[in-house]
Amino acid sequence: MAHRHPLLGLGAAIASSAAFATSGAFAKSLLIGGWSPGAVVTLRITIAAVVLLLPTLWVLRGRWGVLRRSARLVIGYGLTGVAGCQLAYFYAVSHLSVGVALLLEYLAPVLIVGWLWVRHGHAPRRLTVIGVILAMAGLMLVLDVLGGMRLSTAGVLWGLTAAVSLVLYFLITAQVDEELPPIALAGSGLTVGAVVLWTAALLGLLDTTRGASTVVVGAASVPWWVPVLVISIVAAAFAYVAGVAAVRLLGAKVASFVALSEVLFAVLFAWLVLAELPTPIQLVGGVLIVAGLVAVRADEAREQSRAARAGVGVGASDEEDYAAELLPTGALSQDPVRHGP
Template sequence: MQLAPTSAGLTAAAVSVVSFGTSGAFVKPLLAAGWSPAAAVAARVLVAGLALLPFTLHALRGRWDVLWRGRWRVLGMGLVAVAFTQLAYFAALTRIPVATALLIEYLAPLLLVGATWAATRRRPGATVLAGSALAVGGLVLVIGPGAVQAVDPLGLLFAFAAAIGCAAYFVIAARPADGLAPTALAGTGLLLAAVLLLLAGALDLLPFTAHFGEVTVLGQAAPWWAPLLVVAIIGTAIAYATGIAASNLLGARLASFVGLLEVVSASIFAWLLLGEELTLLQLAGGALILGGIAAVRAERPAAPAPEPVVCLA
C-alpha cells in the first residue's frame, strides 16, 4: 500500500529528525578527544558524501543531464545549505553561547513564514501564526530559557546568517526535483560542501585539529572512526537524504517546522546515551513544538501560496 504524499513526507521527516538527533551524542566523543568542531563537521560531511556516492550514481544512471539541469540546486545545497550554514554557526559559537546560537538558527521556520508573507503580500492564517508562537515557545523551553540573553552583536549576526542558511536548505530541498533524486542531491551537495570546508581548513580560515587515537564512546574505548561513521552515515547521509525527500513532499514551511523536533530528538539521545538530564520543561517544550506543527499543518489556504524563491543563479 502506497502512502499519501503528506504521510510519506511526515515519515521521511521523522526519520530525518531522529537521524539528525543522533549527531550530538556521537560527535561529542570526537570533540572531547581533541577534534575541532570544523574538522569534525568536514569529516562527517565528506564521509557522508562518499557513503551516498554509490546511491547517487545509481539514481543518476549515467543521466548527467539531470545533474546539469539541477546544478543550481546542487550548488545551493552544498555551498549555502551545508557549508555556509556550518561556517556561520561555528563563527557564532566563537562569540555567543551554544544555546543562543541554536535558538537563533532554529528560527528558520519563522523566516520562511515571513518570506512567504512578503512574497505574496498575504498575511499568514491564524493557525500558522499560532503554530509559529507555539513552536518558538517550545523551542525556548527545550533549549533553555537562558538562551534568551543579550550577547555579542557580531555573534548574533553570524547565528542569524546560519538561520538564513537553514531556511535556504528547506527551500532548496522543496524545489521541483526535475529528475534529481533526493539521494543524488544530498550526495553531490555533501561532497561539494566537504571540498569547501576542507579548503577553508587548508587556508587556515577555520581551526582544524583531529585526534586519530582511541576515543570514549558510551563509556567504552573505541577507535576514532567508529563514532565518525555513525554520525556520518546516520546523522548526516540518511538525515540529509530523508530531509530533502520530506521537504519535496511537504513543502519548505511545514518541513521546517517538523525539523524543530531535531532539538527534542537530540535531547532524548543525549539522555539515553550520555546520561544528560532530560527535564520536564524540555518535554513540555517538545509538546508545544508538536502543537505548533499540528497548527501549521492544519492551515487550508484558499489558494496554494508559493514558496519564497531563492535565486541561486
C-alpha cells in the same frame, strides 16, 4: 509534485529526523575531546560524500543533463544545507547544549514568517501570529532571558545562522528538478560541501584541529572514528537521502514540519550519550517553540485547504514566493516549462 505519498513520505521524514538527531550527541563527544567543529564537519561531510559517490554515479547514468540544469541549486544546496547548516550547528553545539542549539536552528519557520512580513508586507494571519508569539516566548525561556543562566552569545548567533541555512535547505530541496534522484542530489550536495570545506581548510579559513584519539560516548571510551562514522553514515549519508526523499514526497512545508521531531530525538540522544538534558524551564520553552511552529504550519494548511475549496489556484505556493526571494535570480526556472515543486 504530481503525485505525493503521505505515508511513505512521513516514514522517510521521521527516519531522516532521527538520523540527523544523532549528529549533535556524537559530534559533541568529539568536541569535548578537543576536536574543532571544522574538523568534525569536514570529516563527516567528506566520508558521507565518499559513501554516496558510487550510488550517485550509478543513478545519474543518462541523466547528466538533469544535473547540469540543476547545477546552481545543487551548489546552493551544498553550500547552505550541507556545509553551512552543519558547520553553524556544530559551532553552536560547542557553546550550547545539544537541545538548545537545535531549538534555535528550528526557529527557521518563524524567520520565514518575519521575512515575508517585513520584506513583502505579507501580514501573518491570527493563528500564525499566535504561533510566532508562542515560539518567541519559548525562545526567551530556552535562553533563560529572565533567569540567572548565562548562555554564550556566540553559540546563540551560530544557532540562528543554522536556522537561516535550514530555511534555504528546505526551499532549495523543493525546487530542484524532480528528475534528479534523491541520492544524486544528496551525493552531489555532499561533494560540493566537502570541496568547499577542504578548500577553506587549505586556505587557513577553517580550523580543523584534531583532538583526542579516544572519546567518551555514553559510559564507554571509544576510538575517535566510531562517532565520526556514526555522524557520517547515519547522520549524513542516510539522513540527507531520506530528507530529500521526504521533501519530494511531502513538499517542503510538510517535510519541514515533520522535521521538528528531530528536536525530540536530539534531546533523547543527548540524554543517552551525554547525560545532558535542558533545565526544566528550557524544556517548557522547547514545548512552546514546537507548539508555536505547529500553529504556523496548521494555519498554512488551513489556508491552502480553504483556497482549494474556493477554487483558487494554489500551485504558486508560498514555497515559490520564499524561493523566488531567497534563491539566486533564475534558479527556479532551470527548465522553461517547469516551475516550482
